Amino acid sequence: MPSEKHWNYTTDIVRTSINGVCLANPFLKYIESERVVYNSNSSNEKVTILSGGGSGHEPLHLGFVGDGLLDVAVCGNVFASPSVKQIVSGINSKPSKKGTIIVVKNYTGDILHFGLASERVKASGLNVELLIVQDDVSVGKTKNGMVGRRGLAGTSLVHKIVGAKSILDNHSASFDEVYNLGQKVIDNLVTIGASLDRVTIPLSKANNNENDNDSDSDDDEKIDELSKDEVEIGMGIHNEHGIKRVSPIPTVEDLAESLLKYLLDPNDKERHYVNFDSNDDVVLLINNLGATSNLELYAIQSIVVEKLNSVYKIKPVRIYTGSFTTSLDGPGFSITLLNVTKAGGDEVLRCLDTPTTATAWNSAIKTKDWESLGNHIIKEVPEVHNIKSNIKIDSSLVEKILVKGCEDVLKVEPKVTLYDTVAGDGDCGETLAAGANDILKALKDKSLELTDAVKFFDELGDLVETAMGGTSGGLYSIFISSMGSYLKKIDDESNGNFQLNEKEFAKTLNAGLKGLQKYTRAxxxxxxxxxxxxPFVETFANTNDLSKAVEEGHKGAESTRKLEAKFGRASYVGEEEFRKFDAEGGLPDPGAIGLDALIQGFVSGYNA
Known part of the structure; x- marks a missing residue:
């Protein structure tokens, strides 16, 4: 059972821990205000490798910053994604001529925030793409079909391989070569974990008072502890429920054999993601979830190796054992297998064997490197690229559109809040209202750009994400920022001769939708x-009929009254709660209704 006691901190435990890691490596620099750590020794001639996410998974992210591994790590609060502002600062801390690859685990909060950050910097001309790690096999294909597999300990192998690839042969690898190798590794990774109990989260007064962003987990509910003689299979790295509980606790030999079956059984159609042939080279990683002793961990590793050989005729060509992707003090472990042959063969092994100065891998720091390199604390936030364009917009018209849209959202807020009290967590209306109020305030203060189209969308996206926060803020901001990225590209290609008329704006909206659909499967x-x-965007793009587009968007919002929820908390609400709204045609999706009001307000302001 995990201890209910923790050391008592008077400082922010996350920031203090980051500082401690930086003190252990003379090359690390720490942008304290943004919780960004970067390797001052890495070259801008190579592809930059950036990763990040919630804290609590150490040494993942932060511990892997060093030569031949990560160039930058961005740290959120415990189990919470860092903000877009933090991530943009991380990207700007180590700009590369070739571009930046962001390695991110497949969780909603991480995908939205890192995705939005990438869209923001793309608008300034930088080459940035997400490499999304999905290696969990515990949740079957039927259940995870909409969101994909979770990212677990296999992430550390992805970090090591793409990090090494980016420096080998005098940084010769192109952006596409590094990215494609990383994707092949992800496609051939499988992981499953088991734990004796939940984790406990250490708190400090400083950390308690700091606002969190969206959790990088998709499951924030209160989770019950396991009994003393029970183990849970398939538990995630954020306290998420596993897929099954086993009691009494089996022997490690029996447990290892059952876990390997989840990874290797070709007859399990729900979980068979990677083929492993007897002659394939395979890498094994045994990962400590946080509270398994080293004595036990190496015993588990030995047993797993024996079962791989005796049951599946697999002899791993590389074995890594230790803490790579933890879950605070989680009393468990996970098994990761990488099919090296199918992922790239000798190239993958060469990357794994490349020395690194990262503190969490096999360190290659030399004695002379410990000479003082100056203070590692960086007070200045890297300069953000100046985003601007030649595309002009009518400031008075834009203001009129924004004001009417925001006013209409504020009018519908009580109804949206009522719907979300039943179908969600009750904050959808308040979230929309927060965004609307901050836009109105920015217009009043004249702090929002209203003449340069690209700069307008960049500032509006940042304003909305900051004001709204959470998943909704991320979705709106990615849509807005993708519109700005599209216009920036058009402006560059047209040499300043582009005019943003109604027809071109329909195309811009469509580009925003396409950008958003990269980060949500809804x-x-x-x-x-x-x-x-x-329906609104596609109708407008296909017909150039704004009235028809508004009508189709409204129909879509109303149609949610009859639809079964597949995403978010609404998918857990009982049918009896929905029946309370039969008199008005059913309980609609609050977000759809709020967006419908916003669109109708915008168009009303445009036509006024």
Missing amino acids: KVGDRTLMDTLI
Whole structure:
């Protein structure tokens, strides 16, 4: 059972821990205000490798910053994604001529925030792409079909391989070569974990008072502890429920054999993601979830190696054992297998064997490197690229559109809040209102750019994400920022001769939708705000008829009254709660209704 006691901190435990890691490596620099750590020794001639996410998974992210591994790590609060502002600062801390690859685990909060940050910097001309790690096999294909597999300990192998690839042969690898190798590794990774109990989260007064962003987990619910004689299979790295509990606790020999079956059984159609042939080279990683002793961990590793050989005729060509992707003090472990042969063969092994100065891998720091290199604390935030364009917009018209849209959202807020009290966590209306109020305040203060189209969308996206926060803020901001990225590209290609008329704005909206769809799998019929957004945007793009587009968007919002929820908390609500709204045609999706009001307000302001 995990201890209910923790050391008592008077400082922010996350910031203090980051500082401690930096003190252990003379090359690390720490942008304290943004919780960004970068390797001052890495070259801008190579592809930059950036990763990050919630704290609590150490040494993942932060511990892997060093030569031949990560160039930058961005740290959120415990189990919470860092903000877009932090991530943008991280990207700007180590700019590369070739571009930046962001390695991110497949969790909603991380995908939205890192995705939005990448869209923001793309608008300034930088080459940035997400490499999304999905290696969990515990949740079957039927259940995870909409969101994909979770990212677990296999992430550390991805870090090591793409990090090494980016420096080998005098940094000769191109952006696409590094990215494609990383994707092949992800496609051939499988992981499953088991734990004796939940984790406990250490708190400090400083950390308690700091606002968190969205959790990088998809499951924030209160989770019950396991009994004394029970083990849970498939537990995630954020206290998420596993797929099954086993009691009494089996022997490690029996447990290892059952876990390997999840990874290797070709007859399990729900979990068979990677083929392993007897002659394939395989890498084994045994990962400590946080509270398994080294004595036990190496015993577990030995047993797993024996079972791989005796049951599956697999002899790993590389074995890594230790803490790579933890879950605070989680009393468990996970098994990761990488099919090296299918992922790239000798190239993958060469990357794994490349020395690194990262503190969490096999350190290659030399004695002379410990000479003082100056203070590692960086007070200045890296300069953000100046985003501007030649595309002009009518400031008075834009203001009129924004004011009417925000006013209409504020009018519908009580109804949206009522719907979300039943279908969600009750904050959808307040979130929309917060965004609307901050836009109105920015207009009053004249602090929002209203003449340069690209700069307008960049500032609006940042304003909305900051004001709204959470998943909704991320979705709106990615859509807005993707519109700005599209216009920036058009401006560069047209040499300043582009005019943003109604027809071109329809194309811009469509580009925003395409950008958003890179980061969410929600579609029409899934009972989300996409039921409003997709019909509106696609109708406008296909017909150039704004009135028709508004009508289709409204129909989409109303259609959610009859749809089964597939995303978010609404998917857990009982049918009896929905029946309370039969008199008005059913309980709609709050986000879809809120967006419908916003669109109708915008168009009303445009036509006034």
